[in-house]
Amino acid sequence: MAQSILKEFNKGLWEQVPPFRLVLGLCPILAVTKSVENAVGMGLASTFVFVFSNLLVAMLRNIIPSKVRIAAYIIIIATFVTVVELVMQAYTYPLFLKLGIFIPLIVVNCIALGRAEAFASKNPPLASVADGLGMGIGYTISLAVVGALRESLGNGTLLGHTVFGPDFLPFRFMLEAPGAFVCLGLVLCVMNLIGKK
Amino acid sequence: MREMIKMVVVLTVLSAFSGGLLASVRTGTKDKIEQQVLKFQKAPAIKQILSDVSNDPLQDRFKIMDKEQELTFFVGKHDGKPDAVTFETAGKGFGGDLGLMVGINIESDAIIGVCVTTHSETPGIGSRAKDDPKFAAQFAGMTMDKNFATKKDGGDIDAMSGATVTSKGVCVAAQQAQDIYTRLKPEIQKQIAQMAN
Amino acid sequence: MFKQNKFTVSHAPFWHDGDSIKAMNLNIMAAALPATLFGVFQFGMAALGVICLSISSAMAWEALFNFVSKRPIAIHDYNAAVIGMMFGMMLPPTITWWAVITGTFVAVIVGQQIFGGIGGNPFNPAAIGVSILLLSWKNLFDFDAALLNYQFDFTALAPLAALKHQGPGVVELFPISSLVMGNQIGSIGSVFGAGIILGGLYLIIRGYIRWEISLAYILGIIVTAWIFNITDPSKYANPMFHLFTGYTLFGAFFLATESSSSPVNLIPMFIYGAMGGFLTILIRNIGSYPDGTLYAILFINLLNPLIDKIRPKAFGKGYEQCAK
Amino acid sequence: MGDYIVLAISCILINNILLAQFLGNCPFLGTSKRMDTAVGMAMAVVFVIVLAGVITWITEIYLLKPLDIEYLRTLSFILIVASLVQFVEMFLKKSIPALYTGLGIFLPLITTNCAVLGVCLINIKEEYTFLETLVSSFTYSVGYGFALILFAGIRERIILARVLKPLQDTSIGLVTAGMIAICFFAFIGMV
């Protein structure tokens, strides 16, 4: 039992790490990865939503009639998104400002709905939570990796600390919109390369 | 039919649950959020403008109803004498409203400084209005009889190159401040006098 | 019975006009030579260093990429060298060495190799390289930095930047004749208007670039700038000034005509070129950059696949229905 | 009038919903492999975004704001979008089958297109008036379609180019999208 739960958790970390393997949830990974801080914030907010929506969906999986299941999932996800939104507004306001409309937009993040539909609606709550947590952490790590790349190259810093020394002229392109696309594209290529082995 | 009823019931209960949860979270965070907005959006701008005051302008604030709009004024004291007010006005930028905090010395009727609070401009270009010290510095020291418009429109302000609309938006906000200040000066003085007591 | 020879068996046609990618690239480099040599003469050994580093690092990057991706090393077709040369010609002589190497990496690998190498790039690789560099390190592209190092007997201001900041009054500081003869501040390869025209004409005569694009581009520049100029001469500079400053001519003859990112049909070529000229002037006059050539060219590259769908009706097309 | 034109140009070219605001990338990469699907998706997006923009704006101004329940915005908007898509799909199927065959398959995809919800939220966040909402919804979606169609044009060629295996498909698509975003920098500062 414990082993299978661990398996559900692990798959989100590598095998099916959402933005790279499943190519889902690309918008936030492009938009909020200007710094590691934003990226991790976004990742944790998403994780919260994944975990709780998965939990609730799994708990209600036998009650929700299949005809309205998508609507029900959307309500559940939207509820938790709003909770996150309010909580972030109250406690981490600067981060909330930086993430902007991408917090409410977690609701249309395909990962949330995708996991609810593909996993939580068929599995018990515990496994679903493990799945949501795994996916969420995998997503957070992915965001953080892209964020670290963009922040360090584009700004010369990592979590606010200078990394390449004072003489480094930051490669600002990485922080601009085109840089986000190019960077993610190349990271995806590297992931494809690693995945092949 | 039974299924139909079930569907309706489930969705209603779900919605009710969601509404209830959100309402309670909302109530729990409401005050905190208001504080945060004040702290993170207004405070830095006010601090920047009234950098050498002896009091905390966030504490010494009052509200005046201007037409249908409620305006909050923050008062700055130099050597215990309240001689500066700051308040926020809005101009139109690229993608919507652009908030501008304007500080005015009530004795000389001259602008102490301006600072952009909120904006949703193109990253990298419009946001220069917030970061570009040269642009904002142009306003400092200007008295109320000056024309706060870009040189293109026959005023005294040099527009930021490549951000004409944003520059215009800032100017519009400044003109509004000018307008409000001239209109409400007696009221402001009255309030400040009250406060001093 | 005599001895049976082995014969070469291949497909028709058995003739070829003898042209090759290598010949094409060598010709392009030869055509770019007058402007480059003038740049070297004007800006000294620093400019030569930039050009050499740019060409060699571009070739090295391509070779490295080919090696890593296990493809046949193809630097002998001088394709990377051409990109390197174009890239180097667009740089100011004062640029630092590591920016050149990063830039050629972006141009050759991100701009072309990852799209499958020669022929696959949807955008002009050199333009991609320079524009990304420009986004990252604007200060390195300050042409006026040349002022510190050189003594010139002409107005040593980058004409377009001066125009942007000081208005069209500066146009008088730059007589057309001196602009044409290269008496201006700018990038290594783009200052010598006459040399670029010479090279461009050579390429046109040799049939290595499509004259329709260059012509339409220049006409687009002149017409648009002229319209702006007559509506308000106090705000907008005259067409000739625009034509001989910045990357305009270089763009018209060397950038916009890059084969894999430009259209091949007649009408699209005219639309493409004219659109490029129009956009260039639009960006210069009402946009935020002093020189809009690069972005204009990238944008028309973007339009290329779409406008190149306008093509003449193929032979006998449209008769299928009648026949049935 | 001038303001609306400025807003329109800004929404289509400068603040392009896709390339500058990063919204709606999944369907962008998914439907741009062929020109005809790109055109279909573009039209469907324009259709739905304008409808959704207007309806959510009305909901916000006449329902959420007066009742002071703005915190239910996300919830109500996503439900509106989802049911709108369903409704449009049913309506088209019955009334305009010709349009349905063209757009039908793209409609379900649109529910999860964050550009739709994104535009609705932007309209509210920027406190647009009704007319501005109309203009911004229309032009944002046109900008989306414009970028999508241009991208499809390029992608049709890239698919045939000799792109290395690990770079193929999404990876090279993203890099190309980045370059398209550079192209759109051309318009910065124009309004």
Add this chain to the structure above:
Amino acid sequence: MIKRSFIRLTEPKLKCDLVEPDPKEPEAIPIPPRMILLLNEPLDSQRESIIKKGDMVKRGERIFLYKESQEYVTSPVSGTITAIAPFTGNFGKVATYFVLETNTKQDIEHSFAEFAANPGIENADRYLRGIPGDPPLKQLADPENRYNRIMITGVDDDLMCTTRQYVLTRFREKISKAVALLKQLTGINDISIVIPATMANLSAFNGMNLVRVTSDYISSLPPMIMDKHLGTPFVPGKAGKDLDVCFISVEAALSLVRVYEDKQPVYDKVITIIDKTGKRSRVTATIGTPIHRILTQLGVETAEQDRIIIGGPLRGIAAYTLYHPVMPDMDTLIVQARGEIPRVSDYPCINCGKCVKICPSKVPVNLLVRYLEAGLYQEAADSFDLFSCIECGLCSYVCTAKIPIFQYIRLGKHELMKIESDIKTEAQDV
């Protein structure tokens, strides 16, 4: 080989060679002891052929492989079949070849005289498919085809070829007979003769419809003639039954005249041979003669890795063996020296646009070739006008990247035709 000129503002104009003003009589190649015959039908090991090794055939006798076979090859000599084997041609098309030992005694197939007394298109198709010039008798006899016009082409369809022009000038007096014969055979009254624009002394053609084409390359290709001179649209991808014009080479027309005049089969084909130095000679050889016979007699050297081209330099095919037989439509034989052979490359299209500029049928070659390279033939045909191509070979000739474009196009068409015919046979089976 015509190299790129220094100035290349306009597209290169390739000129077809004109026949020399006073051509020499062709040298006759004697009938060799061993002949090779090609039959356009694959050998099927499952079935029993009606023709066997050791069988005797007579001059003019038709050789069928199987009982129900439609395709036949006529034996040009009397002899004994010593070998039957499969032959692989272009695109892996499989045919069958027969080796024939020539008998000393030559006699004519007995049914031939009977046939020759009875002119008619059906009969002509039954006996005369293999005569020099390769007349399109099968198409003319097919009742599904509705031709209402015949063009006798006295111009060659490739750069260095002059055989048809030679035949036209040499036998111009017989043209009127050919026209009359074709009218009688086919019942089609509208018959024109295509002649080079430069041809003088036209008295022999009095009263006939003449179409004069310039010596620019491709103006002599049938689609071009239809488009320029007849006002009949060229229809992409359609042959035979959808066209109303039938093209027949002047040599074929004259062979028909000879057959009916002499009441005996003819098999001596006029061939122009161009050696490595560009020297041109002309021979008449019996169909079925291995080409090494011709080359040896003329003293044309061939070396390792040279190329033997059957047909012209832009549209011909390369032979891989000197035992390739003389075919009814083999007008020209070119030996290309090893050093002259242009190599193709593995480069992708660099979009230089030269092919698009030069393409006479306005095909978007730059895009077409990408789709063909990827094997997307159906898409190439649907959206990129594959079938508008008139197969002139100019795109490959000018290609900077040296892509074998022409071959890709032929392959694409071939594959599509194959799919189509597969579908047809399946439909028939059902």
